[in-house]
Amino acid sequence: MKNALLSTALGAVLTVSLVNGASAESKENSLTQNQKNKYYKQYSVIIDTINKDHPEADLELVTKKDFKKSDWVTPKSFKRIAEDRVGLEFEPSFNVSAKAAVSKSKTKTINAQGTSVGIAITGLFDTALRESAGRQFFSDVNSVTSKDTSSKGKWTQSGYSTVMIDGGRTYDISVGGKFSSNGVISTHNIPVEFYCSETGVVS
Numbered sequence: 447m448k449n450a451l452l453s454t455a456l457g458a459v460l461t462v463s464l465v466n467g468a469s470a471e472s473k474e475n476s477l478t479q480n481q482k483n484k485y486y487k488q489y490s491v492i493i494d495t496i497n498k499d500h501p502e503a504d505l506e507l508v509t510k511k512d513f514k515k516s517d518w519v520t521p522k523s524f525k526r527i528a529e530d531r532v533g534l535e536f537e538p539s540f541n542v543s544a545k546a547a548v549s550k551s552k553t554k555t556i557n558a559q560g561t562s563v564g565i566a567i568t569g570l571f572d573t574a575l576r577e578s579a580g581r582q583f584f585s586d587v588n589s590v591t592s593k594d595t596s597s598k599g600k601w602t603q604s605g606y607s608t609v610m611i612d613g614g615r616t617y618d619i620s621v622g623g624k625f626s627s628n629g630v631i632s633t634h635n636i637p638v639e640f641y642c643s644e645t646g647v648v649s
Contacts, residue, residue, distance in 0.1 A: 477518055482510070482513075482518060483510075485518060485520075485521060485524075486507075486510050486513075488521040488524075489507055489521065489524050490507055492521065492524060492525045492528055493505050493506070493507045493528060496528055496529065496532060500532050503531075503532045505528060505531060505532070546572070546573050546574075546582075546646055547570060547571070547572055547588065548570075548571050548572075548573055548646065548647075548648045549568060549569070549570045549571075549648075550568070550569055550571070550640055550648040550649065551566050551567065551568040551569075552566070552567050552638055552640070553565065553566045553567070553595060554567060554636050554637075554638055556625065556634050556636060561598055561599070561627060562596070563594060563596045563598055563599065563601070563625060563627075564594070564595040564596045565592050565593070565594060565595065565601060565621075565623075565636060566592060566593055566595045567590065567591075567592045567619070567621055567636065567638050568590070568591050568592070569587060569589070569590050569617065569619065569640050569648070570587070570588040570589045570590075571584055571586070571587055571588065571617065571640065571642070571648055572584070572585045572586040572587075572588060573585060573642055573646040573648070575646075576614075580644075581644035581645075582642055582643070582644060582645060582646035583613070583614030583615060583642055584610055584614050584615070584616075584617055584640075584642045585614070587608045587617060587619075590606040590608070590619060590621060591603065592621050592623060592636070594625070598627055599625055599626055599627025600625070600626040600627070601623055601624075601625050601626075602623055602624050602625075602626070603621060603622070603623040604622045604623050604624060605621075605622045606619060606620060606621045606622065607619070607620045607622075614642070615641060615642055616639055616640070616641050616642070617639065617640045617642075618637070618639055619637070619638050619639070619640065620635050620636065620637050620638075621635070621636045621638065622634070622635050622636075623636070
């Protein structure tokens with residue numbers, strides 16, 4: 447008899463507990479449109495406040511129509527979620543080094559007294575990771591060399607000039623030199639551009 451009463455009582459407790467749990471969950475996920483409007487206004491204030499306290503966060507609030515059923519949480523829970531997002535950092539999907547020396551060659555063609563001559567220009571660059579942008583940029587030019595690839599005469603480099611553009615993504619370079627062939631020397635300035643990809647590959 448005692449076992450039967452105990453079993454009945456325990457069943458009643460579990461039933462009440464499950465009903466209360468279901469009611470709580472149903473209540474949380476069944477907000478009226480008016481309640482959602484109030485929550486959304488509070489969400490907006492929370493996002494604005496966090497952005498003021500953490501300018502680098504630049505958080506945005508999803509439009510109301512794009513909120514999923516599970517997204518409608520209490521403003522207190524929403525604030526905790528938003529604050530946690532401020533400290534979230536994504537690892538870049540590419541491997542970068544803090545600093546690297548990269549060499550790249552490009553061949554340009556000059557016309558010397560009707561003769562087409564290929565000049566290979568090689569730049570040795572330093573690239574560095576700019577954490578705020580999450581990518582590599584040029585940081586310096588170590589050297590620029592050039593040579594004749596056509597064996598049609600003699601190329602002598604006299605100097606070069608460099609200009610970094612596009613916020614460090616591009617180096618605009620001009621290589622000066624003299625080409626000697628068949629007893630005639632001509633002076634040339636050869637323009638060439640090198641580009642740094644987000645992973646530090648120079649092309």
